[in-house]
Structures are given as structure tokens and as C-alpha cells.
Amino acid sequence: MKMWFLGTGAGRPNKHRNVSAIALQLPEPDSVWWLFDCGEATQHQLMHVPLKLSKLEKIFVTHLHGDHLYGLPGLLSTRSFDGGTTPLTVYGPAGLKSYIETTFALTGTMLDYELVVQELTEEKQAEICVDGPCRVEAGPLEHRVPCFGYRVIETDAPGPFMxxxxxxxxxxxxxxxxxxxxxxxxxxxxxxxxxxxxxTDGAWKGRIITVLGDTSPCEMAFALSEKADLLVHEATFAAGLEEKAHEFGHCTTAEAAIVARDAGAQRLVMTHFSGRYSNEELARLEAEAAEIFPNVTAAKDLSMLDIQRIHKPSAT
Known part of the structure; x- marks a missing residue:
């Protein structure tokens, strides 16, 4: 699996970074991909990575704030022009379907593929879809509007063939x-x-990938992140600005690191940085989190992360 960070900024785009969007490319042979959030200009960012819109199968929207959503109508429309004919499913909070349908009705947009919108209303962690070897769970987070985090769970696969x-x-x-x-x-x-x-020699352990939307510290963040191979967590503000972060429904670098540590995650990638921080300051934010959870990275726009399977040998 590969993860592409298409936008790592909070609130609005700036000269350092675009707004929220993350692409998860699934394993070969199909190499289809999923999208988590779709901020303004996400389709422009896609022009810089080797992902085709025709291979996009699912979109998971965390919440309906514009910096996570305004790029969605354009991207869905462009998928038709880029040869997308297979069905596509969009998941997200209540109101998502109305947003898409109203935008398309006002602009006369027509799609060449089936679009399914599944609105989430669960008040607890729950499975929302199963696709081949992967299933996805969602759970509500603490933000100013209804917001969800997502947990992708891959089944184990047979180990190396003997x-x-x-x-x-x-x-x-x-x-x-x-x-x-x-x-x-x-x-x-x-x-x-x-x-x-x-x-076969044991098994290739299925990967667990957690992508959280905007959130203040909450129990659901820990539950969705439990033993994740990769946790993507917002870190809008630097450590020490917890009061300001919570006022707007966000977290600091230190709080993201605490979730990763206490949930037993293997790796933390922080994103959704306030525009007050330049890319040169990301090293400082990374160092703050590393004091609590060492295996941490501050994501930059268009960076890619290769998420490897772990081999569990047969017992001897």
C-alpha cells in the first residue's frame, strides 16, 4: 500500500501546502485507490502523482467543512472525462448527499458512472464497508460539526510460498x-x-491504517487507532497551545503523539497544520511529538509513504 498526502494544511490553502486530502493506493494487481477528504484543488494535486481518477473507487469524507470538501464536485465531474466508468461510493456525514446533488443540479453536471453516497449516522464505532481483503470502520470524533475517523483493516495473507x-x-x-x-x-x-x-511460511500480517478527521482529544480517537500500523492524526497547533486548539475542535502535536503512544500504534504521521507554520518549522513540530512518540513524521504536500506488510513466520 502507498499513501499520498495531497494536502496537509488546515482551513485554507497557502504557499506551503494545500488543504486536506489523502490518497491510499491498494495493493497490486488492481492498484485501485481510495481518497480521504477532498479539499479545494485536490484534483490539481493529483496531476503531480501517478494516480488515475479512473482507478478511484471510494471516497471517505470526514466532515463537511470546506477545507475537506470543496474539491469534491470538480473531482467527481473530472472522473468522467478521465475515463471513469466504474461505480464510485462516497461515505461521509449526513448532508453530504444533499451537497453533491444540489451542486450538480445547479451546474447541470452529469456523470458517466454510478455514484453512490452513503451517509454515516452511527454514534459508535461500526463497520461501514467490506471490499476484498479490506474492511473499513468509522467512528464519531469531537469537532465543531459531525466528524468521523476511519480505520482500514486488511486481512492476513498467506506467507512466502515454499x-x-x-x-x-x-x-x-x-x-x-x-x-x-x-x-x-x-x-x-x-x-x-x-x-x-x-x-507457506506463516502469514503476511494484514495492515491497519487509521485516518482521523479534525478532532479534539476523545476516546474514539484511541479506539480507532488501536494497534494501527499507521495513524494519520491532525496536529493543527504546536504543543502548549492546547486551549486554542480545543476552542476550534483540534489537537496539538503532543496530543497526537499521546494517541499514537497509548493506542499502541506503530507509526504516526501528523497533518492538518495551521497556516502559521511554514514547512521549515515542521521539523520543530515533529521534534515536539517525538519526545512522546519517537516514530513520527510531519507530512508535506505530495509526499508518499510506502506501508509494508510484516511477515509472521510459522512457529517452530
Missing amino acids: ADKARALGVKQGPLFGRLKAGEAITLEDGTVVSPGEV
Whole structure:
């Protein structure tokens, strides 16, 4: 999986960064991708990364503030011009469907694909979709308007294939190898059943990726972030400005680090920085968080993060 930070700023774009948008590219062979938030000019940012709108399958909107939403109508329209014909589903708070339908009605916009809008009303953490090896949960955060965080959970996959062991069990190289690699049990001509566990070394651990919307400190942030391989958390203000951050429904760098530490996350990426901070000051914000949670990065626009699977060997 790869994550592209298309916009890392809060409130409005500035010369350092665009407003909120994050793309998550799923594994090959399909390499489809999902989008988390769609601030103004997100489709312009996409011109600088190797992602095609025709491969976009899902959009997860955290809340209806403009810096997370104003780029959505244009991007949905452009997807038709870029060859997008497959269905696309947009998830987000109540009012999202009305926003899209009203904008399209007033502008006469027509799409060449099926658009499904699923509004979230859950008051607790809940599963909202399952797509192949990934399922997504959402939960309400603490902000000035209804706002959600999202947790992507990938299932484990069979570990490295041991061809020699398969041959020793009588499996002929060819399609049967492929079925075993895909996690499917096979039956040989003599009736012997060979399971993937017999010819693979453990498993590739499924990744957990949490993307939180704007939030003040809350229990749901910890729940959605539990044991995440990657936590993307807003850090609108520097440490020491907690009162100001909470006034506007946000967090500081220190508070983001506390969530990562106490939730048992493996890695923290901070984003949604106030325009008062230049890119040169991000190192200082990163250092503040690192005092609490060392494995932290302050995201910059158009940066990419490769999220690797972890191999769990078979017990010996």
C-alpha cells in the first residue's frame, strides 16, 4: 500500500501546502485507490502523482467543512472525462448527499458512472464497508460539526510460498501453485488435500491504517487507532497551545503523539497544520511529538509513504 498526502494544511490553502486530502493506493494487481477528504484543488494535486481518477473507487469524507470538501464536485465531474466508468461510493456525514446533488443540479453536471453516497449516522464505532481483503470502520470524533475517523483493516495473507515443500507433497508446478499462493486449498489426483498452511511460511500480517478527521482529544480517537500500523492524526497547533486548539475542535502535536503512544500504534504521521507554520518549522513540530512518540513524521504536500506488510513466520 502507498499513501499520498495531497494536502496537509488546515482551513485554507497557502504557499506551503494545500488543504486536506489523502490518497491510499491498494495493493497490486488492481492498484485501485481510495481518497480521504477532498479539499479545494485536490484534483490539481493529483496531476503531480501517478494516480488515475479512473482507478478511484471510494471516497471517505470526514466532515463537511470546506477545507475537506470543496474539491469534491470538480473531482467527481473530472472522473468522467478521465475515463471513469466504474461505480464510485462516497461515505461521509449526513448532508453530504444533499451537497453533491444540489451542486450538480445547479451546474447541470452529469456523470458517466454510478455514484453512490452513503451517509454515516452511527454514534459508535461500526463497520461501514467490506471490499476484498479490506474492511473499513468509522467512528464519531469531537469537532465543531459531525466528524468521523476511519480505520482500514486488511486481512492476513498467506506467507512466502515454499515451492520445494509443495513439490514434496506431490503438487505439480502450474495453476495449483497459484491457487495455493492465493490461500486456496487444493485436492490432488489421489484425493490428497493440500492446504496453504502446509506450503507457506506463516502469514503476511494484514495492515491497519487509521485516518482521523479534525478532532479534539476523545476516546474514539484511541479506539480507532488501536494497534494501527499507521495513524494519520491532525496536529493543527504546536504543543502548549492546547486551549486554542480545543476552542476550534483540534489537537496539538503532543496530543497526537499521546494517541499514537497509548493506542499502541506503530507509526504516526501528523497533518492538518495551521497556516502559521511554514514547512521549515515542521521539523520543530515533529521534534515536539517525538519526545512522546519517537516514530513520527510531519507530512508535506505530495509526499508518499510506502506501508509494508510484516511477515509472521510459522512457529517452530
